[in-house]
Amino acid sequence: MRDFEELKATLSDLQQLARGGQKVVYSATHPAYGSVVIKLFFKTDARSQREIDISTETDFDCVPQIYETGHVTYVGSDTLYVIEQRVDGEELRKRLLRGEGFSLKEAVDFLEQGLAFIKQLEVKNIVHRDIKPENIIVSADGKVNFLDFGIARILGVPSLTKTEALMGPHTPGYAAPEQFNNLKSDIDSRADLFSIGVVTYECLSGKNPFSEGAVSHLDILQRTETITPVTFQIHGDTQQQFMGLLSSLMGKFPSRRPKNATQALNWLTAAKPTLQYEEAKL
Amino acid sequence: MKFYLQMGHGMQAMCKDLSAAWGEATVILSPQNIHPTNKLKPFADSMRKVGGSVLFDPQLYAPRIYQKNLQTHDYWPQSDFTSIEMGDCSDLLIKLANINSTIGSEAFILPSSIINKIDERWGKVQRAIADQARAAASGQRTLLTIALGKDVLSEDTQVESIIQSAENWDVDGVYIVCEHPERYYLVDKPLWVANLLSLVAGIKRQGKEVVVGYANHQMLPLALAKCDAIAAGNFLNVRWFQPEHFKTTESDDPSRRTTWFYCPQALSEFKVTYLDVAHRAGILGRLATPTQMANEYSSVLFGGAMPSSTNYKEGDSFKHYLHCLRIQCEMASKPTYTETLNSQFAQLETAAQILTGLHDERIKGQDRDFGEICDVNEAAIQIFDKEYGFPMAQEW
Numbered sequence: 001m002r003d004f005e006e007l008k009a010t011l012s013d014l015q016q017l018a019r020g021g022q023k024v025v026y027s028a029t030h031p032a033y034g035s036v037v038i039k040l041f042f043k044t045d046a047r048s049q050r051e052i053d054i055s056t057e058t059d060f061d062c063v064p065q066i067y068e069t070g071h072v073t074y075v076g077s078d079t080l081y082v083i084e085q086r087v088d089g090e091e092l093r094k095r096l097l098r099g100e101g102f103s104l105k106e107a108v109d110f111l112e113q114g115l116a117f118i119k120q121l122e123v124k125n126i127v128h129r130d131i132k133p134e135n136i137i138v139s140a141d142g143k144v145n146f147l148d149f150g151i152a153r154i155l156g157v158p159s160l161t162k163t164e165a166l167m168g169p170h171t172p173g174y175a176a177p178e179q180f181n182n183l184k185s186d187i188d189s190r191a192d193l194f195s196i197g198v199v200t201y202e203c204l205s206g207k208n209p210f211s212e213g214a215v216s217h218l219d220i221l222q223r224t225e226t227i228t229p230v231t232f233q234i235h236g237d238t239q240q241q242f243m244g245l246l247s248s249l250m251g252k253f254p255s256r257r258p259k260n261a262t263q264a265l266n267w268l269t270a271a272k273p274t275l276q277y278e279e280a281k282l
Numbered sequence: 283m284k285f286y287l288q289m290g291h292g293m294q295a296m297c298k299d300l301s302a303a304w305g306e307a308t309v310i311l312s313p314q315n316i317h318p319t320n321k322l323k324p325f326a327d328s329m330r331k332v333g334g335s336v337l338f339d340p341q342l343y344a345p346r347i348y349q350k351n352l353q354t355h356d357y358w359p360q361s362d363f364t365s366i367e368m369g370d371c372s373d374l375l376i377k378l379a380n381i382n383s384t385i386g387s388e389a390f391i392l393p394s395s396i397i398n399k400i401d402e403r404w405g406k407v408q409r410a411i412a413d414q415a416r417a418a419a420s421g422q423r424t425l426l427t428i429a430l431g432k433d434v435l436s437e438d439t440q441v442e443s444i445i446q447s448a449e450n451w452d453v454d455g456v457y458i459v460c461e462h463p464e465r466y467y468l469v470d471k472p473l474w475v476a477n478l479l480s481l482v483a484g485i486k487r488q489g490k491e492v493v494v495g496y497a498n499h500q501m502l503p504l505a506l507a508k509c510d511a512i513a514a515g516n517f518l519n520v521r522w523f524q525p526e527h528f529k530t531t532e533s534d535d536p537s538r539r540t541t542w543f544y545c546p547q548a549l550s551e552f553k554v555t556y557l558d559v560a561h562r563a564g565i566l567g568r569l570a571t572p573t574q575m576a577n578e579y580s581s582v583l584f585g586g587a588m589p590s591s592t593n594y595k596e597g598d599s600f601k602h603y604l605h606c607l608r609i610q611c612e613m614a615s616k617p618t619y620t621e622t623l624n625s626q627f628a629q630l631e632t633a634a635q636i637l638t639g640l641h642d643e644r645i646k647g648q649d650r651d652f653g654e655i656c657d658v659n660e661a662a663i664q665i666f667d668k669e670y671g672f673p674m675a676q677e678w
Contacts, residue, residue: 257673
């Protein structure tokens with residue numbers, strides 16, 4: 001088995017991007033693949049394997065392509081590595097931290113791409129379950145890319161979360177109530193519709209409707225279950241159709257949301273003629 | 283939104299009369315009131331002769347409870363209630379399917395017991411009933427009963443559980459009956475009403491038919507949820523679901539009966555003695571039935587004589603109520619969601635204004651007065667619009 005140092009020797013511009021409990025992530029330039037991201041998984045557990053399987057077995061046009069997987073010795077241990085395409089662009093969270101929100105047009109384009117992605121996921125029976133600004137890269141031309149299938153669920157195959165678990169895997173502030181409450185039978189693509197609705201709302205308003213002002217993780221979850229995000233007037237949303245769609249996406253229960261991404265896209269298409277982009281700003 | 287007749291005590295002739303007058307009427311048959319089983323077909327046939335049609339409610343809401351009339355039916359279980367309550371009821375469903383076939387019902391209402399707390403087990407039992415019924419129904423449309431105890435609609439999480447569970451039921455629709463909280467005929471809890479609207483909308487959005495039984499005029503906003511039909515009858519025990527109604531054979535005590543008059547524009551009922559007060563005050567005209575709902579049953583009240591001196595009887599009172607409610611149901615559904623919403627608010631606003639004027643003259647409907655209920659329904663509609671308005675408008 002190769003040592004990671006051998007792999008490193010073939011790369012240039014190696015930089016650590018992030019390190020978490022499950023994996024460490026580097027950026028680098030690969031002689032064959034060009035600009036890449038390298039992920040080293042400390043444990044090859046079922047969830048890591050599922051993330052890799054989803055990425056390798058699908059060809060979503062808004063998800064980085066996986067070039068290579070294998071094992072290396074890393075810090076003395078057999079470690080799974082993945083080399084994947086590095087997407088040019090900026091993590092959406094960084095943009096939000098600068099206080100740069102979306103115009104109405106940007107929000108519409110973003111939501112449309114997000115819904116198209118969820119529609120692709122539906123075909124494959126996959127629920128991403130972790131759509132949030134940290135997992136979204138927006139390129140200079142506005143193309144939206146989605147990362148990290150680390151907690152994705154494939155409907156119809158055994159769940160990796162224990163049924164008796166108090167909570168399902170989630171990111172507070174973005175996960176739908178049925179997801180963090182581990183109501184497995186209720187989870188489908190409508191959980192992703194909830195998350196994309198929250199992200200779009202946050203990009204327009206500058207605030208996460210559930211995290212803003214919350215004092216703890218549990219507080220965020222309680223707010224997600226109880227409060228209805230405030231609807232506000234977006235300049236250019238002449239008949240409040242776009243805000244209506246966002247509110248519907250963020251419905252507290254799945255039954256209040258669009259039935260699927262196709263329906264949500266249809267509603268967005270229906271709303272577009274009512275939108276005026278010329279002076280679109282908050 | 284359609285209107286069905288919910289059969290109650292003494293309604294057989296009334297159903298035929300109303301169907302003849304309207305040219306059609308769908309009656310939900312009550313085996314408690316038509317028994318034994320072999321009397322169902324002659325009545326169904328007689329309804330069809332006057333343009334009507336029938337549904338059959340098996341009333342297996344509490345099969346363990348002794349109910350004299352229901353016990354006489356061939357399908358009524360004599361033992362092994364546990365199996366039936368746990369959804370193992372294929373033999374029962376075959377018997378019910380035969381009854382539905384014999385009487386030529388429009389759809390097969392599948393039985394279910396009253397539930398006070400929604401859980402996964404309940405959903406599985408419902409699903410089991412639906413699955414077994416599919417084979418027994420021989421292609422007939424199936425409506426699965428959802429019988430709710432008084433507390434279920436108090437919590438939106440329970441409502442959502444029902445909706446999510448219903449996604450897995452292989453049925454064409456549902457037949458919802460729900461006990462009112464705190465035993466009020468007119469429900470004074472906005473969230474309860476809003477949750478009923480949500481329940482209907484959630485199931486309608488699945489493409490299933492929804493019929494709400496044991497209803498009354500407070501349920502007119504269900505048109506906003508695209509409810510297919512509500513059903514009401516003569517006495518109050520068929521205008522709101524009362525589980526104890528299926529435990530006793532006692533009919534209403536005649537000594538306590540009062541003749542009421544339904545004023546549709548005020549969404550309220552008044553005792554005839556209060557119509558006399560309006561007559562004396564010179565404002566009886568405010569209570570007169572609007573032209574589009576005017577009918578032979580109540581016109582005598584507005585002929586100039588003191589209302590209590592007229593020949594307006596209890597039977598006229600019932601027919602008048604059902605006639606008006608049928609037209610109000612038809613008028614409740616509009617071409618768009620927004621028009622339906624505006625129409626509901628306008629109806630409540632009108633009722634509130636009329637009632638304010640009547641109350642100033644001390645003319646009140648007592649426990650059938652809609653005064654406070656106008657606010658309840660307005661709040662419920664507002665909540666519903668916020669939570670379901672956008673999808674309902676899109677899918678209208």
